[in-house]
Structure formats: structure tokens, C-alpha cells
Amino acid sequence: MQFIDLSREIHHRAPAPFGHPPISMGVWNDHSEVKQAGATRFTSKSYFLSMSDHSATHVDAPCHFNPDPNAPSIDAVPLENFYTEAICLDLSHVPLKHEITVPEMEEALARSGQEIKPRDTVLIEMGVIKRLWGTPGYLQDFPGLHVDSVHWLADRGILMFGVEAISPAPLMEPNYKAHLACAERGITHMESMWNLDKLVGKGRFRFIGFPLKIRGGTGSPIRAVAVLDD
Numbered sequence: 355m356q357f358i359d360l361s362r363e364i365h366h367r368a369p370a371p372f373g374h375p376p377i378s379m380g381v382w383n384d385h386s387e388v389k390q391a392g393a394t395r396f397t398s399k400s401y402f403l404s405m406s407d408h409s410a411t412h413v414d415a416p417c418h419f420n421p422d423p424n425a426p427s428i429d430a431v432p433l434e435n436f437y438t439e440a441i442c443l444d445l446s447h448v449p450l451k452h453e454i455t456v457p458e459m460e461e462a463l464a465r466s467g468q469e470i471k472p473r474d475t476v477l478i479e480m481g482v483i484k485r486l487w488g489t490p491g492y493l494q495d496f497p498g499l500h501v502d503s504v505h506w507l508a509d510r511g512i513l514m515f516g517v518e519a520i521s522p523a524p525l526m527e528p529n530y531k532a533h534l535a536c537a538e539r540g541i542t543h544m545e546s547m548w549n550l551d552k553l554v555g556k557g558r559f560r561f562i563g564f565p566l567k568i569r570g571g572t573g574s575p576i577r578a579v580a581v582l583d584d
């Protein structure tokens with residue numbers, strides 16, 4: 355069994371998407387301060403964290419873009435939705451800022467030799483980390499899904515899809531259309547993932563990515579992991 359880490363690091367001032375506060379992280383106490391309890395002397399270290407519920411690798415809750423008061427927050431989404439079977443589609447060849455079309459999704463699926471089953475998680479490798487990590491383009495030049503491709507995934511009964519970019523579709527209108535389509539179709543997605551290139555050609559695998567139990571959360575950071583059989 356092999357575990358592939360699909361999450362980005364959480365750290366002070368990590369790249370944050372437009373419209374969300376950045377991660378602020380600092381020392382709360384450290385080993386320079388000697389404490390005492392009774393006769394026991396010790397030191398300890400801990401940090402404080404302040405961040406958006408859409409920080410780093412995260413999943414969006416249905417209530418993020420669905421104004422219906424009954425749309426679930428992240429703490430109300432069944433845990434089963436985050437422990438699924440999964441496949442990864444290779445769309446790493448598409449140009450930056452491109453909106454991936456349905457024929458391109460169909461071609462990538464055929465090339466993978468896999469099928470999409472109901473309740474699957476579908477990860478989509480677009481070469482974002484390879485091409486853009488560490489550059490200003492990471493926050494603005496990424497490709498993503500055309501809204502029709504979001505509907506195409508929903509038509510196949512998936513639970514969620516995931517991308518390395520900070521958004522499921524290119525910035526501004528395509529991004530909001532993709533989010534609204536997810537809300538309308540009752541599916542969701544993960545953003546700011548990592549290592550998706552390592553899943554290309556690996557067939558069907560186990561996906562695990564549990565959210566934190568944030569009361570009323572509109573999303574949550576996740577430790578996303580692919581588990582491959584030997």
C-alpha cells in the first residue's frame with residue numbers, strides 16, 4: 355500500500371485565493387520559556403493559527419455558494435463522502451487559462467482506461483503545480499473546467515472533483531459559474547491540491563480527505579490522501 359499526500363503545506367502567509375483572508379501563523383510559546391508545575395520544570399512549544407475555512411488544500415461545503423438555508427455546512431456533510439473510490443484524469447497538456455471542454459474530458463477519460471462510477475471522486479491533473487507553483491501565475495493563470503464539464507461530471511453521479519488550482523475554473527466568471535453549477539447539482543470540489551501528477555496512470559484508488567468539524571463551516575482544510583494498492 356502506498357500513500358500519496360495530496361495536500362499543500364499550511365504556513366504563515368501561504369498563497370491565498372482572492373477574496374479570502376491569508377493564513378496568519380505565529381509562535382504562542384516556545385522552549386525559551388521555562389515553566390513550572392509543582393516541582394516539575396518543563397518547556398513547551400505551540401503556535402496560533404488564523405485562517406479562512408478555504409485555506410490551502412480544502413473542500414467547499416454546499417452552503418458556500420448555495421443560499422438555501424438547508425444547504426449543508428461542512429460539519430453536516432456525511433463522512434462517507436470523503437472516503438471514496440477515485441480516479442485521476444490527465445489534462446496536463448491544456449494551455450494555461452483554458453476552460454476544459456466536455457470532449458476533452460471524454461478524451462482524457464478514454465485515455466485513462468477507467469470509467470467514472472457513481473459516488474466517485476474525480477481528480478483532474480492540469481499541470482498547475484508543475485507549471486505555476488512559486489510564480490505569481492499560480493494565483494491567476496491556471497486552467498480549469500468549463501461549466502459544461504462540471505455538469506458532465508455531475509451527470510456521472512460523482513460526489514466531488516479536485517484540482518491543484520485555487521479554483522475549479524479560470525478566474526472570475528468561469529470560476530463563479532463552476533461554483534454555482536456545483537451548488538445547483540449538489541456536488542462539490544476540492545481546491546489547492548498537490549501531487550496530482552503522481553496519480554496519472556494509476557487507475558482506480560482510494561481517496562481520503564476528511565474535513566475539520568467546523569461548526570457551520572463553508573469549507574474546510576483537508577489532509578487529502580490517495581491510497582494505492584501495490
Ligand SMILES: [Zn+2]
Nearest residue numbers: 414522533545
Ligand atoms: Zn471552491
